[in-house]
Amino acid sequence: MKQPVPRVAVPRLTLYLQCLEDLPAGMGRISSEDLASRAGVNSAKVRKDLSYLGSYGVRGVGYDAEHLRFQIRRELGLTREWPLVIVGVGNLGRALANYGGFHEKGFRVVGIFDDDPNKVGTRVGEHRVEPVAALPDVVRERQARIGVIATPPEEAQLVAEMLAAAGVAAILNFAPTVVRVPAHVAVRRADFSTELQVLAFHLHQGTAG
Amino acid sequence: MKQPVPRVAVPRLTLYLQCLEDLPAGMGRISSEDLASRAGVNSAKVRKDLSYLGSYGVRGVGYDAEHLRFQIRRELGLTREWPLVIVGVGNLGRALANYGGFHEKGFRVVGIFDDDPNKVGTRVGEHRVEPVAALPDVVRERQARIGVIATPPEEAQLVAEMLAAAGVAAILNFAPTVVRVPAHVAVRRADFSTELQVLAFHLHQGTAG
Structure with a gap:
């Protein structure tokens, strides 16, 4: 069941989005630990924030970076202009x-x-x-x-x-x-x-x- | 007893400070309701935030605007350069x-x-x-x-x-x-x-x- 994103998590979502946009081309997957390290946020919080998007990483595999970007952009209302x-x-x-x-x-x-x-x-x-x-x-x-x-x-x-x-x-x-x-x-x-x-x-x- | 300022209150303190700096010259006192209205924050939250500074308005009189500016600047570390x-x-x-x-x-x-x-x-x-x-x-x-x-x-x-x-x-x-x-x-x-x-x-x- 998808919960609404709390307001305080919104600036962090913009931060994760920037980190994902900064990834080297061709980097298809990212673990919550790597994303956490890039964002300077602890990894449990990253996983919690991403769960609001209905996004759960696969243990040992991580998140699909492009799909995660899409999910964050959709949540923030950035799939339109x-x-x-x-x-x-x-x-x-x-x-x-x-x-x-x-x-x-x-x-x-x-x-x-x-x-x-x-x-x-x-x-x-x-x-x-x-x-x-x-x-x-x-x-x-x-x-x-x-x-x-x-x-x-x-x-x-x-x-x-x-x-x-x-x-x-x-x-x-x-x-x-x-x-x-x-x-x-x-x-x-x-x-x-x-x-x-x-x-x-x-x-x-x-x-x- | 003065409590530490919670991190989430810090951006609001900068907002109150700007509102106080925007006041017309010669406006010596301000009520929490007036400050709340200028800041777009509810007045109970304004009073709570200002209580972290050890600042309590006087009922029917309000806060001394210049002293309140000083208290916020001191708390934010802005009394130095x-x-x-x-x-x-x-x-x-x-x-x-x-x-x-x-x-x-x-x-x-x-x-x-x-x-x-x-x-x-x-x-x-x-x-x-x-x-x-x-x-x-x-x-x-x-x-x-x-x-x-x-x-x-x-x-x-x-x-x-x-x-x-x-x-x-x-x-x-x-x-x-x-x-x-x-x-x-x-x-x-x-x-x-x-x-x-x-x-x-x-x-x-x-x-x-």
């Missing part, structure tokens, strides 16, 4: 727009936006920068489900409201500020300092590693 | 090196590195790009504790090993690959697709928001 838009074309927005891995990870950039007249109309990678005023129409027409905020913090709240009103279901916020949106929109913080602060806590407490 | 180095000066490395908030967040960039001869010696913000070969000496001399990897994925493992050997205690890895380092070095993944995959899971499961 999620259209996303990026707002803010500074260095970070450029890095995001040029990020080559989106397609294989299950995402597709369908629009990038900035209000700087020197940027509107220019190309970044394969995308042309559009004015922020065009955001609502683009989100609707191209059915973007995710909005990525890469603006300065003072513009983030307004952009979040525009994205929510235009109908995105989720927002990834790189701006160092907390945005407030209606409860039906999921928000994750991704600003640089958050991850660094979590690391600092572990260093400070001497619990690193 | 953590020297860090950044390896990789693409768009992401530039965004990181130019990120204005490091100082106030408790971090200081003490070196940025790239192996591209067209980049070595150029300035990015207030920093001059140094060759990766200089990394070990710089980490030791400037006592960097954190290394940030912003290289292409195929270079990330080697850079992680250099950082660990040079003596950093923690690594923040933006490259879309899993790096393996000795157990005494803490690693956090920060690649774009991980956060997006967690969002996709919630959209897929209909558990967003």
Whole structure:
């Protein structure tokens, strides 16, 4: 009987997926111990997490790596493609727009936006920068489900409201500020300092590693 | 009696800290309900989390916002400054090196590195790009504790090993690959697709928001 995946296991599933994608070509099988070692997670936890997918390794044989990748991608909802838009074309927005891995990870950039007249109309990678005023129409027409905020913090709240009103279901916020949106929109913080602060806590407490 | 902060509460503390930093100037007190609403967390959990800091609001009065900021920063180890180095000066490395908030967040960039001869010696913000070969000496001399990897994925493992050997205690890895380092070095993944995959899971499961 397949149990639902607990929320806390989801980041680990993304970690296992990355480990599986990093495997040398032609490596068809992987043991839970090997996957555990690559992921830096203990192997009992790996087996437990994979059991949520209905995936059980064969003793002495391990898991079929490609099937396991498929199962994780299916569970995470990555066997379809999620259209996303990026707002803010500074260095970070450029890095995001040029990020080559989106397609294989299950995402597709369908629009990038900035209000700087020197940027509107220019190309970044394969995308042309559009004015922020065009955001609502683009989100609707191209059915973007995710909005990525890469603006300065003072513009983030307004952009979040525009994205929510235009109908995105989720927002990834790189701006160092907390945005407030209606409860039906999921928000994750991704600003640089958050991850660094979590690391600092572990260093400070001497619990690193 | 002050209890240790559980690991799962640490990201929430960074969230409360950001909410407190976002408060309008002159707002001296905040209730747990107001903080909860800004953070998108229920107020009982906010009070519980803050109790780990030994901080209890006064009924009808709330918390002193500045003292609460101090308590969170102290608990996270942010009342000192953590020297860090950044390896990789693409768009992401530039965004990181130019990120204005490091100082106030408790971090200081003490070196940025790239192996591209067209980049070595150029300035990015207030920093001059140094060759990766200089990394070990710089980490030791400037006592960097954190290394940030912003290289292409195929270079990330080697850079992680250099950082660990040079003596950093923690690594923040933006490259879309899993790096393996000795157990005494803490690693956090920060690649774009991980956060997006967690969002996709919630959209897929209909558990967003």
